[in-house]
Amino acid sequence: MFGHKHEAGDFEAAAMPHLNDLFRTATRVIGDRSEAEDLVQEAYLQAWKSFHRFEPGTNCRAWLFKILFHVIQHHRRKWYTLRSAKESDEILMETLAYEPPVPEHLSDEDVLAAFEKIPTQYREVVVLADVQEFSYKEVAATLGVPVGTVMSRLSRGRALLRNELGGLAAGYGIDTGEKRTGA
Amino acid sequence: MKVIGFEQNQCKKIRSYLDSYLSNELMVETNHEVLKHVDGCQGCADALASRARVKQVLRQAVMQDEAPSDLRYRIQKDIRKSAAPVRWGQWALIAAAAVVLMVGAIGVVRFTGSRGAQPRNERAASAQTTELLTIGMNDHSFCAIDHNLASRRFTREEMSQKMGPEFGGLVDLVEQKAPGEYEVVVGHRCQFAGRPFVHLILRNQETVISLAITKKNGESFTADAERNALQASGVSLYDSRINNFEVTGFETRDFLAFVVSNLPKEENVRIASNLAPGVRDFLTKLEG
Numbered sequence: 001m002f003g004h005k006h007e008a009g010d011f012e013a014a015a016m017p018h019l020n021d022l023f024r025t026a027t028r029v030i031g032d033r034s035e036a037e038d039l040v041q042e043a044y045l046q047a048w049k050s051f052h053r054f055e056p057g058t059n060c061r062a063w064l065f066k067i068l069f070h071v072i073q074h075h076r077r078k079w080y081t082l083r084s085a086k087e088s089d090e091i092l093m094e095t096l097a098y099e100p101p102v103p104e105h106l107s108d109e110d111v112l113a114a115f116e117k118i119p120t121q122y123r124e125v126v127v128l129a130d131v132q133e134f135s136y137k138e139v140a141a142t143l144g145v146p147v148g149t150v151m152s153r154l155s156r157g158r159a160l161l162r163n164e165l166g167g168l169a170a171g172y173g174i175d176t177g178e179k180r181t182g183a
Numbered sequence: 184m185k186v187i188g189f190e191q192n193q194c195k196k197i198r199s200y201l202d203s204y205l206s207n208e209l210m211v212e213t214n215h216e217v218l219k220h221v222d223g224c225q226g227c228a229d230a231l232a233s234r235a236r237v238k239q240v241l242r243q244a245v246m247q248d249e250a251p252s253d254l255r256y257r258i259q260k261d262i263r264k265s266a267a268p269v270r271w272g273q274w275a276l277i278a279a280a281a282v283v284l285m286v287g288a289i290g291v292v293r294f295t296g297s298r299g300a301q302p303r304n305e306r307a308a309s310a311q312t313t314e315l316l317t318i319g320m321n322d323h324s325f326c327a328i329d330h331n332l333a334s335r336r337f338t339r340e341e342m343s344q345k346m347g348p349e350f351g352g353l354v355d356l357v358e359q360k361a362p363g364e365y366e367v368v369v370g371h372r373c374q375f376a377g378r379p380f381v382h383l384i385l386r387n388q389e390t391v392i393s394l395a396i397t398k399k400n401g402e403s404f405t406a407d408a409e410r411n412a413l414q415a416s417g418v419s420l421y422d423s424r425i426n427n428f429e430v431t432g433f434e435t436r437d438f439l440a441f442v443v444s445n446l447p448k449e450e451n452v453r454i455a456s457n458l459a460p461g462v463r464d465f466l467t468k469l470e471g
Contacts, residue, residue: 008262008263010426011262012259012262013321014324014426016255016258016259017325017375017376018329019250019254019255019258020248020249020250022250023248023249023250023254024245024246024248024250027248028245037250037251037254040250040254040258041254041257041258041261044258044261044262045258045261045262045265048261048262048265049265055427056426056427057324057328057426057427057428057445058328058427059328059329059331060324060328060329061325061329061330062329062331101233102233102236102237106240108240108243108244108247109244111240111241111244112244112245115241115244115245126241127245129206130205130206130238130241130242131241131242131245131246133330133331134331135206135208135331135334136206136208138331151202151203154202154206155202158202158234158237158238161237161241162233162234162237165237
């Protein structure tokens with residue numbers, strides 16, 4: 001309480017270096033930069049308010065991501081209804097049996113546009129595991145789901161992204177033949 | 184009758200491992216099994232390469248994005264606004280709490296005083312020493328802990344490639360000088376707050392130690408701090424506990440080096456003492 005000013009400095013030193021990572025993640029999960037900005041700002045404010053509960057020496061980044069996803073989930077509950085996982089799974093069963101080849105040359109815009117087409121529950125796992133390089137256990141703790149769910153969503157999310165990128169290959173006139181990978 | 188060959192079954196099994204392989208989540212034995220299979224199976228090698236490439240292009244595309252500078256400003260404004268001094272009404276409560284704490288503290292001092300006061304055989308690190316040691320702590324905390332790099336395991340080739348020929352020999356040196364139960368799992372170059380580091384991570388089960396080396400930017404441990412420093416074969420060691428990490432630092436003409444861990448002080452200093460003379464000689468050679 002007396003050291004509030006000092007604590008603000010401690011908080012900024014520990015938390016602000018992760019701002020870019022949080023913003024990138026929120027942008028990819030929400031799909032809108034301006035909304036992502038608001039959510040990240042809200043997540044930082046909540047983190048600051050509960051900074052007294054943060055134990056120095058533990059993973060500040062993982063702690064911030066957990067708060068960010070809590071804010072995102074709250075925001076979603078307020079504004080959107082997610083397509084149910086069951087429904088998405090049915091679609092996936094049809095789409096994942098075949099893997100088209102991924103084009104050699106891809107622009108960042110192509111990749112991000114393809115990524116945006118993936119349902120949110122897969123996108124958030126892929127961005128946490130593949131972009132932010134969190135372990136399965138950390139992703140599970142961040143999203144509040146079991147590790148097995150993380151594994152299956154990651155596998156399906158990656159496959160969906162390969163499918164979307166493969167769709168670009170077809171658009172570019174690249175041979176998508178009958179090569180079945182069986183994966 | 185449909186006959187499924189052994190190889191086809193093997194491919195199916197290996198492909199079911201590819202996602203966990205890419206996430207570095209397989210057991211060492213299964214990892215070897217994947218590598219061995221992929222070595223001799225073009226189809227699975229292609230599937231792995233394609234998955235790795237998609238992961239890499241996605242990461243690259245997402246990482247290009249930066250938070251707008253006014254977002255940083257807005258967050259800092261929020262923090263400072265809510266960290267503003269408390270109002271007068273609250274001071275009464277604070278004063279009452281302080282009185283209770285003081286009374287309690289006097290009681291504790293009296294109680295422990297009967298058993299003899301703790302000898303103060305070490306002075307707290309000066310603010311300037313702590314500031315310098317914080318440089319190493321930040322890199323350890325950001326890279327090994329927050330980015331979880333301590334859970335990775337680079338091969339020797341990967342380490343030499345990431346560290347560059349100049350620092351390639353450091354991995355062998357550190358492995359020789361560190362206690363036998365520790366293994367160098369990561370060697371790379373990284374940055375914290377724009378400052379470049381050569382960073383080695385050692386692990387012994389759940390214990391993580393960083394050796395972080397950075398070029399001096401005009402800083403040096405002060406002569407005053409040197410009087411309190413510990414000595415290891417002619418190298419002065421400076422130590423402090425910062426944010427629950429134990430940080431032991433030393434310097435050469437051009438470099439600052441830090442050994443950081445969550446070990447108790449004596450253990451961290453002991454490991455730093457083992458490493459410091461060899462690392463000092465290594466860095467001195469680089470300085471020419």
